[in-house]
Amino acid sequence: MSAPVQTALKVEFELSESDLDFFRDRLAKARDARIADDEAVILEGVAAMSKQAMAANPPAFVRDRIEQLGPLVAMLRDADWRLAGDDRKRVLDALAYFADPDDLIPDSTPGIGYIDDAIMIELVANALAPELEAYDDFVAHREEIAAGAEDLPSLDDARAVMQSRMRRRRSRSRAGGTWSHSTSITHYF
Structure with missing residues (x-):
């Protein structure tokens, strides 16, 4: 067998x-x-x-x-x-x-x-989850603009908003806030 x-x-x-x-x-x-x-x-x-x-x-x-x-x-x-x-x-x-x-x-x-x-x-x-998420959102926004979507913020405006959000989320995760994939790992950077 x-x-x-x-x-x-x-x-x-x-x-x-x-x-x-x-x-x-x-x-x-x-x-x-x-x-x-x-x-x-x-x-x-x-x-x-x-x-x-x-x-x-x-x-x-x-x-x-x-x-x-x-x-x-x-x-x-x-x-x-x-x-x-x-x-x-x-x-x-x-x-x-x-x-x-x-x-x-x-x-x-x-x-x-x-x-x-x-x-x-x-x-x-x-x-780097805040950076990855912000960049992913930026790329999606750029693709929407390229596809002809109307009434969207410019790339410059979108970048400013998304990078600002990225920094806020990173600060919150370091401070022990609610946004964090893994607080102990996030504290490394």
Whole structure:
């Protein structure tokens, strides 16, 4: 009698606060190691890591998180969004980890090489939720304008409102307000 063939294996794990502190520390070290004017290097590193990760055919959990880096890179490259100052620095600081080829688990380790990257992306996406939401709303607004919708605020007005809302939400989440995907993670940035 042969054993049934298992087509998938579900693995779940929970990270404690001390585990999250370990990952936050790695993000902080990547942030502190980055050179002030190395934006192009970070964006190129993120693009290379993403391409390499997707080519490795990672598990769906990892693939889904790798795709979350796209909007973060896009908001930095988007001339209409004009993310500047501390807002821009926060996103670059968050992406610095992914530009470093020396991460926790070597990416070349089959099956699990990008698990650490997926965890870091989850932390970053939660911490930058106000930025991601505002940018998503801005892109949708721009698409509505391009589709010919009338009586909409200009891109400049929409950007000003959405970036102001983004900053308010970030401040509220740091102060322990009601808007926060994960208060403990949001406090990292």
